[in-house]
């Protein structure tokens with residue numbers, strides 16, 4: 688089940704860090720690990736939406752309360768069945784790296800059938816569903832059209 692938060696990037700990184708009660712480098716570390724894709728302004732400034740804040744909270748919860756490290760979270764997100772969420776054809780997904788290997792999340796591969804740019808992945812329903820998956824990993828096995 689997707690929890691709806693605004694995807695409007697309105698918070699600077701300092702404000703996001705303040706809301707999460709973490710240091711700014713912590714958010715940068717999550718980005719470096721490939722978990723979070725901040726919006727970038729024309730000048731390259733990172734901006735975050737309330738959906739991003741919620742996602743960051745879920746990452747924090749995984750680390751603090753479930754003792755997962757960043758690699759483990761990445762591994763969990765790498766098994767998202769994006770081809771099911773995006774209704775890819777058999778021919779498409781059978782030849783796609785997102786289907787054929789699960790070392791990293793699809794948006795970090797850079798060679799999936801649907802990949803155009805990391806900025807576009809930020810708005811993809813696969814990526815946007817990450818907080819719900821971290822909140823309820825079993826939702827990975829509950830995908831159907833009513834999710835969206």
Ligand code: SF4
Pocket residue numbers: 769773793794799801802803807808809811812813814
């Ligand atoms: S557009 Fe990006 S996030 Fe969406 S399924 Fe493709 S690679 Fe993954």
